[in-house]
Amino acid sequence: MPRKRRYKFNPETLAYELHKIPAKVRLSRNFLLFLLTVALSLGYYAIYSEYFKLESPKMISLMRKSEDLANKLELMNKRFEEINHSLVALEMRDNYVYRPVFGMEEIPSEVRAAGFGGVDRYSYLKSFDRSGILSRTAENMDILYKKAFLQSKSFDEVNTLAKNADELALCVPAIPPVDITSPKIRFSSSFGYRPDPFNGVYRMHNGIDISGKQGDPVYVTGNGKVVEIGYDFFGYGNFIIVDHGFGYKTRYAHLKNALISMGRMVVRGEQIGLMGNTGRSRGPHLHYEVIYRNRPVNPLNYYNRDIGAEEFRALVSPRG
Template structure:
């Protein structure tokens, strides 16, 4: 129940009841509502104009977002460094390693290839930082693929290096008789006079004269395929298979120092000089074959001769004299 208010009327010297006017009451209500709306509007403007007014959770999320952007930026810088290092390794791989081992360089299209087809990053779309995140993922995927390509290339280089090492060890590369044991280099590769028929015939090896019993050395790593006297004219002889298509033959031996199937290394003593078979005097008849074809042994003495010694040997081997077998 509302309270009744009175006022004192000095004219009548009595209290009179205060009557409220309906229009005034409505006006007060309207003014109150307008005041509330205006106050709310002013507070909204203040809130929107001051961005620092954030809730604690918003501040936490803002810090996490800023830290994430910083980490992505640092990650991109590291990827740039990795890309530079990988590019340098690829450059050395193509222009040094693969060139040295006679392997074809890897095409740039294969090294730099991206990922076509479907959108691999659809799940990363629709965020405020989608472009940054997608770019980082794309660079990481390309780097991963380039690392796989480079890793396979280095694996191939490792295999080629092992084969190259084996090849260098297998190729006949030294003189089969030591210089200090030689009496002379009797005959070289080419047309020579046969010592028995006196007819010119092609001599497929080199003859090294030395006293009977002088050691004969394997000129490269390999496996002994023959050690017998069952080949016409060669007498006691040894054949070594060096792999990679190379074979060497050592003929007219006095005796053997190896057996069939034995593995030998360059410099091992495999036998001793003699004069068995079709021979006029103690000497070693030495041949080198590549893929079944005899080739001039003079090209395979770089392992233990100086330039001067090789020059003398080359000059003597070219003299068209009489062979000893």
């Protein structure tokens, strides 16, 4: 397209002359126009968003969605907190009930909190703000996962011991070694310091004495293995030692004789000997010891003294 020519009247020459606008002037005019456009646009945007506080419809929809998600996350975190409460209750029971029952040490809170810097760390759940809610949700999930994992490992340990506890319950010396429900049997001497029946010297009695008559049945008081059958003229006379495992042994002394052989496995209530008067003894009686971790303990703490006749007969199996 040919450029439009402009003519201007020159009063000096009295003629029309071609009018030329210098390039410099044209450039600066265009630049001013550009500046004006930018200023207008900025002004329009500023008034629209700042003065009227308006957002574009797309922005509004996005903000609504984000608010919705934040609400859901907040709900999730509340659920996490509830789960955490249950977990803490489990941890307490584990530490103060389950583990001690089987003689296990409690798991220190530092260990339970390992990897996330402390148990109290979880309390921030109670006062969270919206910023960073997603990363905190992920973190909470991580904490719960680790805690639950540790707890389940602890329960596995307890479970293993609980399985053995069945066996422990069968092996612990837990019944009277003779029929204490019989009227002819009587308790004649207790555990602990007492004057010696022979010379009156005050000394330790490592077991209990139960008097009866020659040949009364003597029963093993827990499952175990016969580890010693001996004779001690100046002391126990004929005696048997049974090892029950779990640190427990029992001794049956002054027997007329043993009815089992060395190394035999025996079952609670099985008759293993006959009451006698051998060794250092004045009249037929059984001297019975419970030894726990190589130390004599009071056998009376291990069986029910008020056991009924029928109950006792159900527990033992006499010979013949």
